[in-house]
Amino acid sequence: MVNSNTALELRERIFWVPTDLERLPTHREWKERLYAGIISLARTIMQAQGLRITVLGAENIPADGGAVLAMNHTGYYDFILGGVPAYLRGKRMVRFMAKKEIFGNAFIAWLGKKMKHIPVDRSAGGSSINIAVEALHDGNLVGIFPEATISRSFEIKDMKNGAARIANAADVPLIPMVCWGSQRIFPKGGQKNLGRSKTPIIMVVGEPIPTTGDAEKDIDAVYFAMKSMMEQARELYDDRFGPFEDGLAWRPASMNGTAPSLEEANRMDAADRAARAARKAKEAERQAAIDERKAEDKLAKRAQKQLKKMASRARKDQK
Template identity: 55%
Template sequence: MDNMVKRYGFFVEKDLPKVPLHPSESREPVYARIIINAIRGVLKAQGVKIYIFGAENVPTEGGAVFAMNHTGYYDFIVGGIPAYVRGKRLVRFMAKKEIFDTPIVGSLMRAMKHVSVDRSAGAGSMEDARKHLNDGHLVGIFPEATVSRSFEIKELKTGAVRIADSTNTPLIPLIMWGSQRVITKDIDPNLGRSHTPIFVRVGAPIDPSGDPAAATERLFEAMKTLLDETRQQYETEFGPFPGGEPWRPESLGGSAPSLERAKLLEIAEKERRQAKKAAKKAQGGRKGLLGKLRGFFKK
């Protein structure tokens, strides 16, 4: 990694040009000054080292859509770092509505201008994302929708290409690798001083125009190529690994489930959530009915 230098606490390529700070984003009191500094403190305490490749593809001004792979719960942190090393720009992530519904975290998410995604009413979320882009902001989207248990690229939703195309903004693939070693689904978290290396690679913009399905296929191929390149470099720099690691995909000799097995696990998880939600709703209905009956007999 001799070709890397530190910038704002992260490793970037030596030939990455320095740019002026973004005039407004770099000064946002909650996101840029409080949250980012807190994140940098946590990463430093953990000894996590983040290496950024292709950061020159991040625009220094104006809107853009970042289509990111999703391997773990640190992706919301790691995915914004390439923008930060480009003049301390900020990424507004599209995140599920449930996060915004929690009292403290929800307030912080709104203060950082992230986009709430209500999966039962997706049109409103897409419109909010378009407004951010038209206002010159960067928007981060996980087109796989949920964490990939296989650590391969899952089938992509078409929202990223449709949003980018309708706002005439760049659609930029972004790949993270190694963040699943810190915290992800189905694997014990490693939140101590782990010294985990994480790679982030930003690709060249993809054409989002035309048929959304065809454009999404172009995005899929670009993300897959970037992922393969990033994983190979990671293996070269930090391997060889003995094999059987739960954070490595089956294709590399790890014990993560295959794409097919991961899909079955995802379906089972969704069914459990729906059953739990239905049971809770039914219980609430029974309580409501009992309350009405008590009120009736008290009359």
């Protein structure tokens, strides 16, 4: 449980942690110079933004060895914030699983590969699971957003069971995490606030969820743990940084905010998926038409070439 009476101390001008959080020596992962440089840059940007990030329960992340970190997803900043608790454990690094479309750009794909992030092909997820299990066996922390997409409602959505399957297959801890406040910086479909906003953020890391081999049962345990942790984080947030007015866009409908309800957000997500599918179908149809024209042009050129040969032979025969 977390409460407003927890004594905190400031570290690195940005992270507020319990005074008894152990300071660990720098992990060997920090020798990965590219990833270390990216983290240092992200930390500098967050300091410039004036973010105040409170992290509770970071001690639940192992100081060494593999673990699956399952985190809620309320904004695009979560890929940065998701690595903060691990950073506080001796500058450990998180290898995130993300849909392969994010790695579509050649430079981003190169960066992702160098930092050992894991692209996920939703049409063939088995290969991604195998890569994640191998990464965990190598002693890495693997970060997963089991909701699969950003929650527009800012509530915990239904979850895919991949995180539980991966943790069980690799025999590593399955650790739930929640973040509250990141939706105020860069939400999906909402107003960005990337300047010096001085936005407070609370992150809570829970105790590991035992895996049983029943992926649905295990992910349900993760879901209920994250729901409970989120309620605590919200209460603490309001207590420490409130009061906040009703009707704010970054607050869920259940907290008198103007964000869509979970049901409305699910309908919006379904509409987005349908629109993407329609665009893909249209693009596939357009590409098929292009391929058909190319094939026809190729056949026409062959026919013209053949006719020229026949005409040349006919002229020779006439001579």
